[in-house]
Each structure stands twice: as structure tokens, then as C-alpha cells.
Amino acid sequence: MHRRNFIHASGCAAVAGWLAPSMVLGQTLEQVKVLYGFPAGSAGDSVARRVAEKLGGTSYTKNPGYVENKPGAGGRIAVETLKNSAPDGSVLALAPVSAFSVYPHIYPKLTYKPEDAVPVSIGAIMIHGLAVGPMVPPEVRTLKDFLAWAKANPGKASYGSPGSGSLPHLLGALLGLRANVELKHVPYRGVVPSITDLVGGQVAATVNPSGDYLQYVKNGRLRVLATSGKRRSPFLPDVPTFTELGYPDVTAEEWFGFYAPAKATAATVASANAAITAALKDKSVIDSLAVTGLVAHGSTPQEMAADQKAEYERWGPLVRQIGFTAES
Numbered sequence: 001m002h003r004r005n006f007i008h009a010s011g012c013a014a015v016a017g018w019l020a021p022s023m024v025l026g027q028t029l030e031q032v033k034v035l036y037g038f039p040a041g042s043a044g045d046s047v048a049r050r051v052a053e054k055l056g057g058t059s060y061t062k063n064p065g066y067v068e069n070k071p072g073a074g075g076r077i078a079v080e081t082l083k084n085s086a087p088d089g090s091v092l093a094l095a096p097v098s099a100f101s102v103y104p105h106i107y108p109k110l111t112y113k114p115e116d117a118v119p120v121s122i123g124a125i126m127i128h129g130l131a132v133g134p135m136v137p138p139e140v141r142t143l144k145d146f147l148a149w150a151k152a153n154p155g156k157a158s159y160g161s162p163g164s165g166s167l168p169h170l171l172g173a174l175l176g177l178r179a180n181v182e183l184k185h186v187p188y189r190g191v192v193p194s195i196t197d198l199v200g201g202q203v204a205a206t207v208n209p210s211g212d213y214l215q216y217v218k219n220g221r222l223r224v225l226a227t228s229g230k231r232r233s234p235f236l237p238d239v240p241t242f243t244e245l246g247y248p249d250v251t252a253e254e255w256f257g258f259y260a261p262a263k264a265t266a267a268t269v270a271s272a273n274a275a276i277t278a279a280l281k282d283k284s285v286i287d288s289l290a291v292t293g294l295v296a297h298g299s300t301p302q303e304m305a306a307d308q309k310a311e312y313e314r315w316g317p318l319v320r321q322i323g324f325t326a327e328s
Helices: 012-019 043-052 073-083 143-152 167-179 191-199 210-218 266-280 283-291 301-322
Strands: 033-036 066-069 091-096 117-132 158-161 184-187 205-209 223-227 253-261
Touching (some): 043 117, 043 253, 073 091, 073 117, 117 301, 158 167, 191 205, 205 210, 210 223
Antiparallel strands (some): 117 253
């Protein structure tokens, strides 16, 4: 799977400036805490943990880092905690780009602004998928079948997501809008509880990171009907994209990124970036993330910031079309 074409905010000289050895040198921290705004066990949690454990023994931190889960509010709690953390690099947060590119459009009383966190490095790229469980008859094998079933069974036509306002929530809402099918949204506190209910027949479908479905697809407990990438997932090569099925704007290749508090110095960001991007090149990290359907991918802070800005500008008009706000 190729990474998306990141927009470069500055030239090679500027990028080199962030990673220059003179910027990285400084006092080595004892340990780093990585905040993650969803429950343990999800795909994003594996990014935080695999990278955190590789940070020890670098110029950034002496000891392996650790993860503190702050589930709830679609990941916003972790970002709010980061905002009020010391800017010395001892606290980072791993968050989906939607926390900064989508949430500002839907939460008028959002307690943080995108500029309250400094991009450090992208951690991994993921795509989302729509899956159905045992509530949906086994003969429903395609997205077209599911939409027809949903129209015929409006009382059961529901889909879960990791939380209200999350990118999976909006993808499901956008699909319903484009297909002219009413799909009731059921918000959860993270991916794991939504899939638990999907497998248990408590909800008809879910939109979640596709990697979180893999173990259930293998044992036949779930069926993934479509994925949100620009091209098919290498982990689910037989599943078509929404674009292939006639819904080109139901497309998203979301990423998890590492952030530092707003007042972190350039030297602190550079030191964290060097350690994180090195960890993401480690074969054990790459292989571990692939198990959950994630593509390990580091970046410069500038690449991350520019792509975040592009996503912010893309989702503003789509959110207005969907009509969702925190008060709706």
C-alpha cells in the first residue's frame, strides 16, 4: 500500500533544519508518556505501544515509554490532557488526524484548537471499512445488498462507530446521504466495544479501522463489504472500495500522528521526531502494525502539518453537507 501523497509545506532545507543534529542534541528525558484517547486493544493503541517501547536508549529518552489510555469523547480527552501537559517532551499524544481536521468543524465548544498541539510525526496509516455481523442475513454479501436490506428494514438499519464525530461516523453518514438510505448511528467509546456488539448481533454494521476486523473476518464472524481507501487494502484485497462501488467521496486514508504540547521547542520536537521515525523503521514494529492492518509510516513535522491542513479544508464542506454538529 502506497502512502498518500503528502503536501510538503517547505523545501528540503527547511525539513533538514528540523532534523539537524544540532537541534536534536539536548537533555535526555528519563521516560516519555504517550496519551491515547481510545481503549487498549485497538489498532491505534498498538501504534502507541509499539513505538513507545522503542523510544528507550535514544537521545530523546533513556527508558522505554509507556501508554496512558484516556478513552472517551472520540479521543478528545487525550488531546485536552496534552494541551495542559509540560512542553518538555515528557508527554506526547497519539491521535487520529480527525481530532484536528474534523472535530473543529463539528464541535463549536471544542476545548482545544489545532494549534494547541504541535505535529511531531505521523505514526501509521489506516483505512476504514464497513462490516456487517449476524444481525444482517448471511445472503447480504455486498454493499448494494446491505443498502437494499437497510431500506427494507429501517428499524434495524444501524451502524456503530468509535464515537460521535469520528471519521468512521462521518463516513457512514456520508454513505447514507449519498445512497439515500437512513442509517441510524450508534456511537461507542472506541473501536473494541463497537465490534463486540457487532459480533454479538447488537448492531447491524459498524464503520471502523479495517484492521480491527481482520481476526473476525478470518473466522467468518464478520463480513467487510467496502473499504475507504483510494485503492484496495493489501490486508483485504478482495473487498472493493467505496469509490469502486460508486461513492467516490466516501474516501479516507486516516492516520494516527504523534503530537507534542504547543509550547514544545523546535529542539524537543526534532528529538522526538528522530526517535519516533527510527522506531517506525524497525522491522518488528512494521510487522506488528501490519497484523492490525496498519502501515507504519513516519514523516517530518512539516509533512504532517500540511496534510492535516489539507484534511481540515476537505472535511469542512462535507461536514456541512452531512449536517452533523455536537448539538445536532
